[in-house]
Amino acid sequence: MPDLDFIRGEIEQMRIQVGRQRKEILGLQRAGIGTASAEALLSRMQARIDDLCAQRDALKKSQPHHNQGKALGGRKW
Template sequence: MPDLDYLRREIEHMRVQVGRQRREILQLQRAGLSTASAELLLGRMHTKIDDLCAQRDRLKKELPAPKGNVLGGRSW
């Protein structure tokens, strides 16, 4: 099972890829070409990101909560 850092890196990588794919779709549309297959790929990429985010959230819940590290709290 992948660890939390791997999932975060993979999500970020996929988001970059989605941005590139969107730009390519816009170029195809400006050229008057069909974008149906590119849009299907974009949909699969979004589904993959959603799955990775769900895995990440599940792993985050399984991690033990940090002890007493309150932001801006007193240090006695």
């Protein structure tokens, strides 16, 4: 199973790709070109991001919490 950092990187890359895809779709719509297949691709990409987020959340829950009960930046004494 991939580690947490790998999944976070994949999510970031996919979100960048989705943003680019949305810009392309807007450009195609302005030009009057059909965008049904591009929108279908966009929805599949978004579903993949949702799956990756679920994997990330499951990995985060399975990791031990070292700072549980401490405030952010709190003292360690």
